[in-house]
Amino acid sequence: MNWSSKLIHHKKEMRIAVYFEKNVQLIERIRQFEGAKWSQSLKVWHLPDNENNRIHFKIELPPTVSEEAIAQIQKFAHWLNSKRYSPNTIKTYTEALKSFLLFFKEKPIAEITNADIICYNNQFILQKNLSSSYQNQIVNAIKLYFTTILDTKIEIDKIHRPRREKILPNVLSKEEIKQILTAHSNIKHKMMLSLIYSCGLRCGELLALQPIHIDSKRNIILLKSSKGKKDRIVPLSPKILTMLREYYILFKPTFYLFEGVNAGEAYSEKSLQSVLKQALKKAGIIKPVSLHWLRHSFATHLLESGTDLRYIQELLGHNSSKTTEIYTHVSTKSIQQIKSPFDDL
Numbered sequence: 001m002n003w004s005s006k007l008i009h010h011k012k013e014m015r016i017a018v019y020f021e022k023n024v025q026l027i028e029r030i031r032q033f034e035g036a037k038w039s040q041s042l043k044v045w046h047l048p049d050n051e052n053n054r055i056h057f058k059i060e061l062p063p064t065v066s067e068e069a070i071a072q073i074q075k076f077a078h079w080l081n082s083k084r085y086s087p088n089t090i091k092t093y094t095e096a097l098k099s100f101l102l103f104f105k106e107k108p109i110a111e112i113t114n115a116d117i118i119c120y121n122n123q124f125i126l127q128k129n130l131s132s133s134y135q136n137q138i139v140n141a142i143k144l145y146f147t148t149i150l151d152t153k154i155e156i157d158k159i160h161r162p163r164r165e166k167i168l169p170n171v172l173s174k175e176e177i178k179q180i181l182t183a184h185s186n187i188k189h190k191m192m193l194s195l196i197y198s199c200g201l202r203c204g205e206l207l208a209l210q211p212i213h214i215d216s217k218r219n220i221i222l223l224k225s226s227k228g229k230k231d232r233i234v235p236l237s238p239k240i241l242t243m244l245r246e247y248y249i250l251f252k253p254t255f256y257l258f259e260g261v262n263a264g265e266a267y268s269e270k271s272l273q274s275v276l277k278q279a280l281k282k283a284g285i286i287k288p289v290s291l292h293w294l295r296h297s298f299a300t301h302l303l304e305s306g307t308d309l310r311y312i313q314e315l316l317g318h319n320s321s322k323t324t325e326i327y328t329h330v331s332t333k334s335i336q337q338i339k340s341p342f343d344d345l
Contacts, residue, residue, distance in 0.1 A: 005057040007049060010039065015046040016053050069101040072109060076145050084229065096134075096141035099124075113153045117142065121162075132162040169296035171330050172289065177297055179283035180276070189275045191247045192258055192267070196291060199234040200298035200316055202227065203291045207266050209257040211248070216241055223317070232317045299327045 003020035010017075020026050027045070030036050035048040047053050065073070073094050080090045103120050104112055125135050139161050146154045172180070177197055184190045196206055205223050213222045219236045253259050258267040273291065280289055295316070302312050313324040 005059060007059060008042070008044075008046065010042065010046060014049040016049050016057055016059055017042070017044045017046045018057060019044060064105075065098060065102050066105050068109060069098070069105065072145075072149075073098055073101070076148070079148055080144075092137055093141040093144065096137045097145050100138055100142060109149070110152055114155055114158050117154075117159060135162045168330050169300075169326060170287075170289075170293045171300045172287075172293055172297045174301060176283075176285060177294070177301075179285065180279045180289070180294075183279040183282035184275070187243070187247050188251060188258065189279070191243055192272060192275060193279060193294065194240060194243060197294040197298050198237045198240050200295045200302075201234075202295060203269055203272060207256070207258065207269060207272065210255060211253055211257055214241075214244060214257070227317060230317060232314070234315055296327075296330075299324070300330055303327050 003018060003026065005016055005018045008015050008017045018030060030045045030047075033047050033053065036045060037047075038045055047057075049059075053059070076097060077090055077094050080093060085093070100120060101109065103124055104116060107116075120138075121135060124130075125138070139159055142154070143156055143159055146152050147156055181190060181194050181197065184193070192206060195201060195209075196203070199221060201223070204227075208224065209221070213224065214236065215222065216236070219238070219241070220233045221236050223232050223234065251259075255264040256266045259265055260267050260271065276289065276291055280287075299312050299316055302315075303309065309321065309324055309328070312327070313321050316324060318324045
């Protein structure tokens with residue numbers, strides 16, 4: 001009987017996935033293993049990642065970095081933490097550095113040169129067809145790490161970045177936005193999606209909101225320590241304020257504005273993504289919409305209604321106006337007014 005297996009990351013833990021064509025005997029055998037489960041979303045049986053299961057299903061141990069690299073990665077993590085980088089950034093940068101050092105596990109770190117970085121880009125990132133954004137993360141990690149290491153042969157200023165991909169943000173029409181925001185009858189779900197669109201919030205900014213951040217007298221919302229450790233304010237729509245008051249009376253949040261099952265515990269990002277997924281299904285929208293599409297749509301719709309780009313930059317919390325200018329390329333207001341020469345034929 002043919003089967004294959006591999007390590008997967010499922011629901012925040014490593015599991016061993018076992019692939020085979022539907023077979024009653026194999027299913028019964030898999031069920032005998034402690035902790036074996038069927039994933040409806042992945043359409044695969046998976047088991048706990050432990051030594052016995054790895055041996056049984058012939059999973060090779062992943063390569064490990066040297067003791068020197070482990071110590072340096074820990075030192076880098078401590079430095080990032082002392083600089084108050086966010087947990088997500090610390091994880092991203094240390095994982096990126098680990099990937100890089102793993103590639104040169106037989107070479108002392110102090111001996112790594114700029115030529116090695118180019119070699120890594122060609123023989124690892126490009127060969128595995130990894131994205132330029134991942135390559136950029138590696139560059140960020142390498143630059144930040146090697147600026148804290150003495151006696152290195154790396155010339156920091158000569159580390160080049162991948163050419164930027166000119167990818168336009170995904171934008172929904174106002175009709176599609178309305179369909180999504182009115183899809184849910186649950187006021188909490190409707191409230192969360194409506195706030196993201198009406199204020200152009202990032203997912204993390206919404207989930208970090210507290211009732212004290214809502215200033216109904218000044219009609220603003222205060223966003224504390226958002227991306228880049230910056231505070232900013234966004235306008236509070238009168239319609240949103242009315243919805244918030246109704247929501248507050250019903251749910252009475254204690255600490256976070258949107259709480260999970262347990263009082264005082266923030267609503268999870270995964271649950272919020274599920275809320276959007278359900279709304280899309282109810283609205284009959286088959287586009288692969290993410291929560292960030294609502295933020296992109298907010299910015300584009302503001303631009304199309306005549307709002308100055310500088311104000312949009314401030315509302316979105318962008319450091320550079322160049323980041324905000326991308327929305328000028330997806331605004332269709334001017335393009336729709338152009339008459340095609342085909343109409344004159």
